[in-house]
Amino acid sequence: MTTDPQVSVYPHALVYIDREGAGSPNCRRCDPFCYVEQAVTLNRSLLALGLPRLTIATNVPEEVARHLACLGHDRHPRLVSINPSTVLPKSTRFYSAHFKLDLLEQAGRSLPNGALLMVLDTDMIPMRSLDTDLLQRCRATGVGAFDISDQEFSAYGEARAITDLEMVAGRRLANPRWFGGELLLATTGFIEELVPCARECFLRYIWSMPDLNHQGDEVFISAALNLLCERGYQVIDVGAHRLVGRHWSGNPHRDLRWFRGCSMLHLPGCKELLERQARRDTFSAARLWNQLVLMHTFNRLLWPLRRRMHARHREPLYQKHASQDQAQPT
Template sequence: MNLFPCTLVYVDVDANPGPNSTNRDPLSYVSQAVCLNNSLRQLGMPTLTIMTNAPALVAQRLAKMLPQNRPAVATLTATIELPKNTPFYAAHFKLDLMDQMAGSLPVDSMLLLLDADMVALLPLDSELIERCAEAGLGVFDISDQVFPAYGSERVVADLEIVADRRLRNPRWYGGEFLLATPDSLRTLVPRARASYARYLSESERLKHHGDEAFISAALNSLADEGQVLIEVGAYQAVGRHWAGNNYRDLRWFRCCSFVHLPGSKALLEKEARFVEFVPDRFWRHMRVAHLRGRMRHAAKRIVRMLSGARLAMLSAHALRGLKG
């Protein structure tokens, strides 16, 4: 089974940048994709394809690179419409990307859909790829991160609103990684378009916005109907890392095939300046960013503690004044 690594770079200067993006350059995701492609090349994996609605602009940004080092560029035909102030606006167009891939991928290939702000550190396990090929879909379950952060009741409610049904075992799937055969895409895309329509019409009731909401709803519905989903996170095929976060020991990510760094886009853009991706060099930079993040988190906790103590002291003084 051949893999087709692909990422979305949707360019719209009038849309709000992603909530995790600090670079206002609309083509900054191209630099991140270059880093991702370099990391894929280092492992001997197929070239990354950038699917974009602005192929000329993306090709211009890549023009100074050696041809053999460049990601491939393909035109995305965008069909969906939504308000440009929608959070994670660009990510919604993954639905159009998946639709195009469903009709163009060879039967012996699998779409490996990746976010641009990722790196490949290790090859994907061949047995895992085989399992995903047999099932049709390999997905990244991040319920253990999303449910505690937002409350399981709220997350499940959003999923069931978008799915328009009660779900047997609601799960939230990360949008940064998807392995899918053409047949499974042809099953998933129509269901995801129906979920997207409800997502759009019910957007004011929802706490969660972005492609993960309606793709997760579609995947849950298919799972309830018997579709087997291979959960790739358990195999450490992918991990989502936030600098300074104690959710997992940093060393755990060193054993992942792919690491998603949504809060470290600047680090990836700097790494893209190197001709070759060197895992040990990148890992050192990632560790430094993680330690700095830990320090920022610690400083914020101290500020909150001091602020709380000051408020308590002022309240005590005010109470004594009322009693006096």
């Protein structure tokens, strides 16, 4: 399982199936097995580049195996069983993603020394081989994560996001950063430090949930990574090296050509496209990229209209808050 004689990488993705749990707001399909289809496309794209085969960690391995058999492809992802230990309300947004903490702990136990566990979201696709030098740096520090503070702070407000991080961390953070949940690289040694810290953050996350603006694994994993940074650990920002890029089709904040240079793309708004690829007889990265370009071009034309509609929707709220502020006694 190597991309280089000196660096072993073990790609894993979580497919946690619970029909009663709240799904992702970014997923339109009600069938939770759509994540299996996304994982199939991820696996086929990994293999097409000569990268290691994907391992799916799931709580229902027999059901996932039957779904894979229906797709009829060769070289399916490997399957391992995950034993959930975390408990949270099933109405929690991104319910299934919270069990990545169990994936980290259980997969980390079987990881060879010196290897890197690569935890991926299913709605991802590799575009090019992984940077060996970057992998070596991540192995040396123990961890590589995707710093998306600029995106998170600008989208939700810096103060709002930092308040959530510090509430879950249980203390004021010197240099609060928000890490995306789509990719994490970690050695066994770092996972042994991360998991206990993340479990403490998870408990505060559950207690604080009514007061939090965010829900999902990114909150408590980011809080734990921040705490470990303050203990002296160095986290390699893999986004700065373009190991991964998060692409929303139609969003003009970054030229599509920038994403072409990324090793892996996270496509949270293109899940159905990835699912359709899994049902094809053959996989073509070039065909998939061309479809991404078409979707991006079309959605970019609609972007100004969507922004205008969003502004109109929010305008009554601004007026309401303004009138309330004026009514407050001075």
